[in-house]
Amino acid sequence: MTVLANHPETLKLKTPEVQMANKPASAAPAEPAGVNDDIGEEKRLQMYRTQLVIREAEQKAYELFLQNLVKGTSHLSLGQEAIAAGFAAAMRPRDLSFCTYRGHAHTLARGVAVEKVLGELMQRDNGLMRGKGGSMHLTSVEHGVMGSYAIIGAHLPIACGAALRAQYKGQDDVAVCFFGDGTTNIGAFHEALNFAAIWKLPVVFVCENNLYMEYTPIAEVTAVKHPAADRAAAYNLDRIIIDGNDADIVYRTAQTAFAQARAGKGPSLIECLTYRHSGHSRADPAKYRPEGELEKWKEHDPVPLYRARLKQFGIGEDAIQRIGDEVKRTVETAVETCKAAPPPDPGILFTDVYADGGWAWRN
């Protein structure tokens, strides 16, 4: 198997960061029609649909927040959809996702119903966890979504443990752990990478580098240029940086990393360059961004990029439009269902503290 350091995608980054250093951004898709069609129409349509579901659901979540119907907090993945779509498309049903509080996208990408996700954001009884977890803890074990973790870095060691179980039991599933650039500066990141590397665990660490840790540019608080990839050498891992806004590139990189993990060759650390179109959380208007930065990245928006890619591979406007219409309807129906859903049943307040189903701590 090719080592990922030599992965062709590492060498042909097309994100604005690189483009600005070289030449002006071009909206033209990278791949000529009919060439290198290793992915195929079915997967491409799946990835397009996933990106659209995330885009529509996240935009709707923001609107619902403005209407005070999404409560608490929420952390959107607008602009980062290709990472979730590409990885999910490369995953098998038994593979496990471990997400952060910015986890709506990864949860939706594994096939969890939009109304379950929006129901949880809206803190209704029909939510994924009936309102007991909230937007930062989306979990659907039946879909392999083993949780969204709101303490930065906490889930990297947890993903290692899931991978340790797979290795110990001789099962071939992979634990896929998504996190942001800010996570690379917390201790658990480094502990987990070393742990996974020494035991060659089947875990894939995916850093979504959207250039900001919450409100602060990651470059201002990190000693290296690439917060994940430049640390890989410390754990004897390949340095992998890819364009996280191109679902095809993400998908191929994921496939390579998964094959390596399943072959017993250990973990990968993949830094996906991307950009958050919105602020850190619902309370953040993202005024700290330099003028023109958002616009530059919107020229490299994963959704229109992928729509153009589909056309290049000969997929007709009608088929693309049908997916768009169907996704819009699905999301709108989900919103109506959630609006009509009651608040959580108070009976669940005292359930599932302990495994007996209850909360008794004394006799």
Next chain:
Amino acid sequence: MAELTYREAVTRGIAQEMARDPDVIFFGEDVAKPGGVFKTTVGLLEQFGPKRVRDCPISEQAILGAAMGAAMTGLKPIAEIMFSDFIAVCFDYIANEFPKTRYMTNGQVHIPLVVRTGNGAGSRFGAQHSQSVENWCMMIPGLKVVAPSTPRDVIGLMAAAVRDPDPVIFFEHKTLYAVKGDVPDGEIVDQLGTATIVRPGKDATILALAMMVPRAIEAADRLKAEHGIDCEVVDVRSLVPLDMQCILGSVARTHRLFTVEENPRLCGWGAEIVSIAAEEAFYDLDGPPVRITTPHVPLPAADTLEDMILPTVDRIAETVRRSLQA
């Protein structure tokens, strides 16, 4: 029946469960080849092999996080945190992840794991390697917390902890590791949430945990011999679940309540029990409940100083005598 040390009981307790269930794995720092810095896990590597008994880097977050990930996907890990003081560097897992995930996911995720850890004073290691920190864990909904005082209880409660479907924090007392006790042959399986009356008596109830249990028993023996005061000593054993029936039943018979706690006073386990007794057994009491604890100071390293600050047999006996004779 065999006589085992508390240390040997730890090994036997883990081995009993690993032999029974191939999903039980064990890892921590220096636990496999070295057999544990306190020699509590000698021979487990040889018996169960390197896939099931593993040495970890000094990465407490990775150790507990990995235990959680393994537990939620089908294994039953036992993880060691060498000194309980180190719980502070991986407290996220103890405080936020293990205990809350089942609730937050509306029951989707199960976390059947055991964290074993060396707790308590007596080794003269100073303020960061000698603490009794069981109350750090007791206050968190979703955890179970046990602290055995005898070799037999180590094995029985270890079995109960490993077989329990919830996360259990298992506090072993470092100073008790060398203490010997009789242990029945064959499998021993105890029950979480059960206190034990280790010395029956009628004049006062003395609650104790871990290393304070033998001290409370010795104080009770002295009170009987020297003053004719007949104390009942209850080994609390399990802080969560808490056996209040046993405790309040004892108070209803003796009408006096004392706690002996190694932890510094503020928010020690005795505070919760005394508050429950005040609410639910007020009219059973013939006098104020009294807590005998380490004062609210960090632990000093020097042996003479450490001996002065922990509850001693003298202090327990004298406090009970004065209170009863007041």
